[in-house]
Each structure stands twice: as structure tokens, then as C-alpha cells.
Amino acid sequence: EMESKVSEGGLNVTLTIRLLMHGKVRGSHSGGKGETVKKMREESGARINISEGNCPERIVTITGPTDAIFKAFAMIAYKFEEDITNSMSNSTATSKPPVTLRLVVPASQCGSLIGKGGSKIKEIRESTGAQVQVAGDMLPNSTERAVTISGTPDAIIQCVKQICVVMLESPPKGATIPYRPKPASTPVIFAGGQAYTIQGQYAIPHPDQLTKLHQLAMQQTPFTPLGQTTPAFPGTLGSVAGKQRSFITLPLPALTMFPCICPGLDASPPASTHELTIPNDLIGCIIGRQGTKINEIRQMSGAQIKIANATEGSSERQITITGTPANISLAQYLINAR
Numbered sequence: 001e002m003e004s005k006v007s008e009g010g011l012n013v014t015l016t017i018r019l020l021m022h023g024k025v026r027g028s029h030s031g032g033k034g035e036t037v038k039k040m041r042e043e044s045g046a047r048i049n050i051s052e053g054n055c056p057e058r059i060v061t062i063t064g065p066t067d068a069i070f071k072a073f074a075m076i077a078y079k080f081e082e083d084i085t086n087s088m089s090n091s092t093a094t095s096k097p098p099v100t101l102r103l104v105v106p107a108s109q110c111g112s113l114i115g116k117g118g119s120k121i122k123e124i125r126e127s128t129g130a131q132v133q134v135a136g137d138m139l140p141n142s143t144e145r146a147v148t149i150s151g152t153p154d155a156i157i158q159c160v161k162q163i164c165v166v167m168l169e170s171p172p173k174g175a176t177i178p179y180r181p182k183p184a185s186t187p188v189i190f191a192g193g194q195a196y197t198i199q200g201q202y203a204i205p206h207p208d209q210l211t212k213l214h215q216l217a218m219q220q221t222p223f224t225p226l227g228q229t230t231p232a233f234p235g236t237l238g239s240v241a242g243k244q245r246s247f248i249t250l251p252l253p254a255l256t257m258f259p260c261i262c263p264g265l266d267a268s269p270p271a272s273t274h275e276l277t278i279p280n281d282l283i284g285c286i287i288g289r290q291g292t293k294i295n296e297i298r299q300m301s302g303a304q305i306k307i308a309n310a311t312e313g314s315s316e317r318q319i320t321i322t323g324t325p326a327n328i329s330l331a332q333y334l335i336n337a338r
Helices: 002-007 023-030 032-044 068-088 107-114 118-126 153-170 207-222 252-257 280-287 289-300 325-337
Strands: 014-022 047-050 058-063 101-106 133-134 144-151 188-191 194-199 202-205 232-236 244-249 272-281 303-306 317-325
Touching: 014 023, 014 068, 014 153, 032 047, 032 068, 047 325, 058 068, 068 101, 068 153, 068 194, 101 107, 101 153, 107 118, 107 144, 118 153, 144 188, 153 244, 153 303, 188 280, 272 280, 280 317, 289 303, 289 325, 317 325
Parallel strands: none
Antiparallel strands: 014 058, 014 101, 047 058, 101 144, 133 144, 188 194, 194 202, 232 244, 272 317, 303 317
């Protein structure tokens, strides 16, 4: 019944659907100064936001009543087909590739989308004619997975409708850590009054401007101890009177991955210990097959992680994490993400 209401556009529930697109696609897609997106917003009645930042990928968030979302998706699918047709007129390819969209869906909803023994996804494929693939792994540093849909624009629209029904019937469980595309630029590490960028496994001194900015920042603000918050160095840009501030944030993983190659970080915070309790039925997904996942977490966080043996009559397992505050917070984050 819900499906028939949704397909008729009569179910006025507000939904948010996230799409993952490549930056270059966005260029052709936005049209002159974002005219295409503006037109889509006006004609569909949906809110359409495109993530900013110097990233090769963009997240397009579409929010609104279900009928507005379907109109927006129809416009996107037909625009993509138009782009494919235009690019084919300049190429020698004879077979027309299908339109492909990637949705970003909380992992807790993917089980309902796949269905018992893959029954739901099979039903969606057969009834719409679209190809649907749910990624096995979560997107980096998130609890979301990519769902790839490809086919004709009409097949894609029908497929999105059915996915919306599943998402409405099975809301996400627990907190979702949304996927945020990584900037194309490399992280910058400050140490001993010098700025470094990471290239491969080496720290390379960074151009002068950043070093000067860092020295300026160090004169103005005390250093934030690692692990309390992601450290930021405010440096004054422009006139002092204008009080314009610029923040350079250091990604924690960058600091923990290269603890030994940055002179000036000798005064590392003392190691401490943190304990977590995890339900027995979740311990498997943290350990992974033959310990692959827990070893990955140990390597990425730089922390020592010990998992206590199961005790009789207890439904929980104790995990002990040892390391600097930064190592511990990163390990906790990665365990929670699993």
C-alpha cells in the first residue's frame, strides 16, 4: 500500500537522500554558474545542496517531500543521459553506457535494502530493470555505504522510488557517521616552527608562507593538547583591526601516523589507558576475519588494543586501549565506526 502511495507521489513524507558525484561531473551538471541546479530546485520543489571544498568528490543532498525528491531525481537522470549523448557525439563508441548514480545510505539500512538472502534487492532489480549494487565496505571514516544504481533514466526513477519505500519503512538504527569526501590536498603538519606536507612516507618541508603563518599563530595562541580537540592554529590574515581569522586544522590521523618524523614533537603526551565494554555479538565485526580489522585499527591509531577473553555468564567483552590521548581517541572512533 505504501509503495502505491509513494509511486503516485501521494505520500508527503519529508526525506533526505544523499548522492555521491565526482567533481568533474558536477561541473557539467551545474551548468553556467549553477543554473542547472537552480532550475532543478525551482522545478522540483526539493532542497538541493552540493558540498563545498577542494574535493574530487561532492555530496549532493536532496531533501523534500517524496514527490519533490522523485522530480529532482528524474531531472538529474535525464540531465546525465543528455551529458552521455553529447559526449558520445564526439567519440567513436557505438554502445551507449547506462546512466549511473551513487547513493550514500546509512549501513544500518542496507540490510533491509538487500533483504533476506538478497530477496529485496533482487525484487527491485527485476521490477525496475535497473542494476543495483550495495558496496560491501563502509565509505572511509563513516557508517555509510555506497549504493550504485545504473540503467535508463526511467529505470533509475522507479528504482529510487523503491529504495525510498525501504528507507521509510526501516529508519536508520543508532547514530550515523556521515561520509565526508576528503580534500584533494595533502595534510599539513607543523613541528618545531616548520611546516611539513606528507608525500608517501616522508615529511617534506612546506613553502614559506605556511611557516610564517604558523609562527604568527604560535605567538598568539597556546598549543591545544592533542586528543582534547583537533588542534587548530588561528593566524591573523589581513588587517589586525579587521580581526579576520584563518584556521588550519590538522587531521588527527596525520599526526598519529607520523609520530617519529617530525622534529619538535619530542614532548609527546604521556601514555594513558582507556577501557571499553562491547557486547559479545558485536566483537566479531571489530576483530574481523583472522584479526584483520583489529590489526588495521591498531596500525591506523598507533594504540595498543587488548581484547579480554569472554567470561562465563557475561554478555560483554572488555577492550583496553593504551596510548597517547590522540591514539586513544582515534582508536575509539575506529572501533565505534566498525
